[in-house]
Amino acid sequence: MTKKAENVIVGISVGDLNGIGSEVILKTFEDTRMLEFCTPVIFANVKALSFVKKSMELTCNLHGIDNISQMVIGKINVLNVWKEGFNVEFGKEDMMAGSLAIKSFTEAVTALKQGDIDVLVTAPINKHNIQSEDFKFPGHTDYLNEQLEGDSLMLMVQDNLRVGLLTDHIPVNEVSAHLTEALIRKKLTTINKTLKQDFGIGKPKIAVLGVNPHSGDNGVIGKEDDEVVKPALKKLFEEGVMVFGPFSADSFFGSGQYEKYDAVIAAYHDQGLIPFKTLSFGNGVNYTAGLEAVRTSPDHGTAYEIAGKGVADFNSFKEAVYLALDIYQNRAVYKELTKNPLKIREKQEEKKYS
Known part of the structure; x- marks a missing residue:
């Protein structure tokens, strides 16, 4: 059985807070119709995202939670994965921003492995400021390849x-x-x-x-x-x-x-x-x-040069959410079809003549 659309949980790692990641995330879900397709859980800190929301004069309502069990279907959930304060400085490369980006990402991957979220969409990181003693991967993909089978x-x-x-x-x-x-x-x-x-x-x-x-x-x-x-x-x-x-x-x-x-x-x-x-x-x-779970991301970087100006195009991020949802549903259908090879052939014939 596939889930109802709004019950599909999209985990989102916030990326570099000084870049455009948080802006494109919030712009995507400012359109409340998105909440009919899925329920987002942003791994971040509600105070930091509220600052971004206010800076961009956005109107979306954020629901801060301290535990994934507090998530509410149909709301923009922000899971507080760090408590310390962080002053967002748009356009600035900052090691603390890199550390928090990885904190968000690794917590989201853990949730994905545990089945607390259904798919993962990652906002852009800076490959330089994420490096530390605890995280020595070139980027998202290498870490995912280690953590997820495939x-x-x-x-x-x-x-x-x-x-x-x-x-x-x-x-x-x-x-x-x-x-x-x-x-x-x-x-x-x-x-x-x-x-x-x-x-x-x-x-x-x-x-x-x-x-x-x-x-x-x-x-x-x-x-x-x-x-x-x-x-x-x-x-x-x-x-x-x-x-x-x-x-x-x-x-x-x-x-x-x-x-x-x-x-x-x-x-x-x-x-x-x-x-x-x-x-x-x-x-x-x-x-x-090639992984056991679904992960997508926009095809752009942190774009420090336009961060904080409110002009970032969110289409790529929105398409990343749509694609993650499509693949999640396609996998469910494929799994069901593989239980009956005859159904696969029937499906192929339908596509051939449609």
């Missing part, structure tokens, strides 16, 4: 445009060393399962971009595509995974080829993220695929 894959989503990465936050000069047949198999197996389970696509088609210019031009411009990527894709295709490529990355998006596929997998961060952010027009969502 193999994480960064998947950027905007409607039917889905761009995943074989490697993500590593230097460009290390990309080739990381690209192994084992890695490619793991990532593509993950994305294939994700497209079925989380997006309801029966037989997904996946495009893979080449590592080198023109996919190496038959070894003239690098050998990785011929010696590593192609053999891995060939084996996966023979096993029934509908994977194609490697394609020359320079023309793949501009020519519209991406529209023929359910997902596109880039070899490294900027190869995938630059075209994605160009095409998504500020409405993109970062989804951590």
Whole structure:
């Protein structure tokens, strides 16, 4: 049985309080219709968020709680995960802000693991000021990968445009060393399962971009595509995974080829993220695929340069909430369907002829 919409609990980590995270969170839920789709629990401090609300002249009502059991369906719940005072200084990089961002995040992950929340949406952090003796991860994803079962894959989503990465936050000069047949198999197996389970696509088609210019031009411009990527894709295709490529990355998006596929997998961060952010027009969502639980985030950072000015666009954060809810429901349906394979085939036939 799937939950009623308003009973789906969306846990939200507040991100860097000196950035735009709290602004886009509050703007999203200022529209009370959002509370018909879910019930938010923001892991933060109600005094800090009340300051942001007042600064932005927002009208949303915040319900402060000290324990998750005090949560009220249909309200904007703020779970006080720290008691100490914090002076929000918009646009300033501050180690205390980083510490509180991680406190919010780790408490939210614990709640997710315990089933107190159904999905997690994370507001932006500053990867520099979050580092400490207690938290030595580059960002959200690496910590989630340790805490939640599975193999994480960064998947950027905007409607039917889905761009995943074989490697993500590593230097460009290390990309080739990381690209192994084992890695490619793991990532593509993950994305294939994700497209079925989380997006309801029966037989997904996946495009893979080449590592080198023109996919190496038959070894003239690098050998990785011929010696590593192609053999891995060939084996996966023979096993029934509908994977194609490697394609020359320079023309793949501009020519519209991406529209023929359910997902596109880039070899490294900027190869995938630059075209994605160009095409998504500020409405993109970062989804951590491959985990046992659902986590999304907006596709932007702390944006210190506009923090506190009341001009931050909240569409990406709102879309992150919508996507988390969609995937949560899709997983429930998929779980039910897998109990009866005949239902899956019937569902696929419906989509084929609709």
